[in-house]
Amino acid sequence: MADDVRALSAQLAQDPQSLVFLRLAEALRRKGQLEAALRVALNGLERHPHLADAHDLYARVLTDKHDYERAFDEWDMALRIAPNHTGALKGLAFLYFKVGDLAQAEAHLELAQRIEPDDPSLAQAVAMVRGGAAPPAPGAASPSPAPLPPPPLPDAPAVHTETAPVAPLDESRVFAGLEGAQEGLVLLDAAGRVLGGALRNPAGADVTDAVAAYLAGVSQEAARTAKLLGLGSWSGLSAEGRHGNVHVSHPSKEALLLVVRDRGVPLGRLAILAQRATAMAQRWLERQV
Amino acid sequence: MTTARGGGFGHVLDLITRVRGVRGAMLVAGDDGLVVAEQLMEGIKGPAVAALAASLGGRLRRAMEAAGLGASVFWHLQADQGTLLVVPAASGVLVVAVAEPDVNIGLVRLELLRASEAVA
Numbered sequence: 205m206a207d208d209v210r211a212l213s214a215q216l217a218q219d220p221q222s223l224v225f226l227r228l229a230e231a232l233r234r235k236g237q238l239e240a241a242l243r244v245a246l247n248g249l250e251r252h253p254h255l256a257d258a259h260d261l262y263a264r265v266l267t268d269k270h271d272y273e274r275a276f277d278e279w280d281m282a283l284r285i286a287p288n289h290t291g292a293l294k295g296l297a298f299l300y301f302k303v304g305d306l307a308q309a310e311a312h313l314e315l316a317q318r319i320e321p322d323d324p325s326l327a328q329a330v331a332m333v334r335g336g337a338a339p340p341a342p343g344a345a346s347p348s349p350a351p352l353p354p355p356p357l358p359d360a361p362a363v364h365t366e367t368a369p370v371a372p373l374d375e376s377r378v379f380a381g382l383e384g385a386q387e388g389l390v391l392l393d394a395a396g397r398v399l400g401g402a403l404r405n406p407a408g409a410d411v412t413d414a415v416a417a418y419l420a421g422v423s424q425e426a427a428r429t430a431k432l433l434g435l436g437s438w439s440g441l442s443a444e445g446r447h448g449n450v451h452v453s454h455p456s457k458e459a460l461l462l463v464v465r466d467r468g469v470p471l472g473r474l475a476i477l478a479q480r481a482t483a484m485a486q487r488w489l490e491r492q493v
Numbered sequence: 494m495t496t497a498r499g500g501g502f503g504h505v506l507d508l509i510t511r512v513r514g515v516r517g518a519m520l521v522a523g524d525d526g527l528v529v530a531e532q533l534m535e536g537i538k539g540p541a542v543a544a545l546a547a548s549l550g551g552r553l554r555r556a557m558e559a560a561g562l563g564a565s566v567f568w569h570l571q572a573d574q575g576t577l578l579v580v581p582a583a584s585g586v587l588v589v590a591v592a593e594p595d596v597n598i599g600l601v602r603l604e605l606l607r608a609s610e611a612v613a
Binding site: 220270271272291301302308403405406407409411414415418419421425426428429430432433434435436437438439440441442443444445446447448449450462 | 529536537538540541545546548549552553555557559560561562563564565568570572573574575576577589590592594595596597598599600606
């Protein structure tokens with residue numbers, strides 16, 4: 205298995221556009237190396253955002269990490285791309301069962317069964333749900349007792365732990381190529397100074413500076429709140445508004461990243477967009493050192 | 494084990510704390526950050542958390558209004574070892590839950606919204 209991972213990593217390094225990331229992330233997931241699997245899956249998803257299998261894979265890793273909300277969004281996305289994706293149908297059935305919605309769990313499994321009538325595991329899962337037992341988690345992982353160190357990953361986002369620099373900056377390039385870079389993404393320093401990106405309100409007016417001013421200090425307050433509650437380090441702050449949703453994260457100790465989208469983008473999906481933007485911001489901040 | 498105060502709102506907080514994975518719940522005055530009622534695990538400093546939650550909620554609300562997104566109806570702070578979930582009620586009271594990291598967010602959100610209607 206370790207050789208598999210090494211070989212697949214080498215293949216991916218050689219051709220980062222290939223779909224071998226699907227096999228590599230799955231191999232890592234099955235070994236219980238969830239963080240490494242997550243990074244591989246996310247990198248693959250960045251390159252292949254319209255590949256249903258990539259969303260399915262990412263959802264399985266998230267499920268192993270008990271991040272069911274985001275897993276739901278990913279499987280939902282996989283089904284939007286490929287309505288007959290049985291992996292996503294099984295995944296959603298599992299999540300519906302977990303929240304006690306047996307009717308939806310059964311409906312999703314039955315749909316999967318209609319698409320793949322010869323899959324005996326589906327008949328078994330339907331029977332289990334009807335009997336009140338949980339269907340198996342999609343591709344249940346079997347963690348290795350002594351996980352190997354993660355393999356080198358092509359273009360893996362570097363984790364930035366130093367204080368963000370304040371100058372000189374090339375603001376236009378922080379989120380280059382990312383959707384919404386000039387209307388729904390902004391990177392700030394601890395004082396609320398805009399490092400990159402821009403925000404526009406629904407009427408199209410530039411509100412970047414006004415929003416940035418209110419967010420100065422949020423990082424410190426979030427950190428203090430999490431500490432007081434014994435919650436460890438904060439990783440994100442999501443909010444649902446009447447006309448749109450926001451997600452705040454911190455790509456470095458002092459920098460703050462804000463992603464804004466309309467209400468049609470659920471919070472789970474927004475968090476995924478924020479993860480991608482955070483990785484870009486971290487890389488960009490590192491280059492400024 | 495929990496500490497409780499603000500008995501008149503006990504039934505409202507019960508809606509939230511009965512959800513599996515919820516460690517505690519509070520009602521906080523949004524304008525001054527004072528605790529109105531609480532059912533928290535022992536060891537959690539309710540007044541300090543209330544003050545910070547109100548301050549954080551205030552910043553978020555102003556930022557969202559400046560962005561043209563309207564008032565926030567739900568927000569949650571995610572951390573390594575847990576999560577803080579908040580629904581601002583129409584009365585200005587914040588309905589707050591502290592929960593495990595793997596709690597069913599959708600279910601807690603639903604109960605917070607129900608509780609916010611009860612205190613509105």
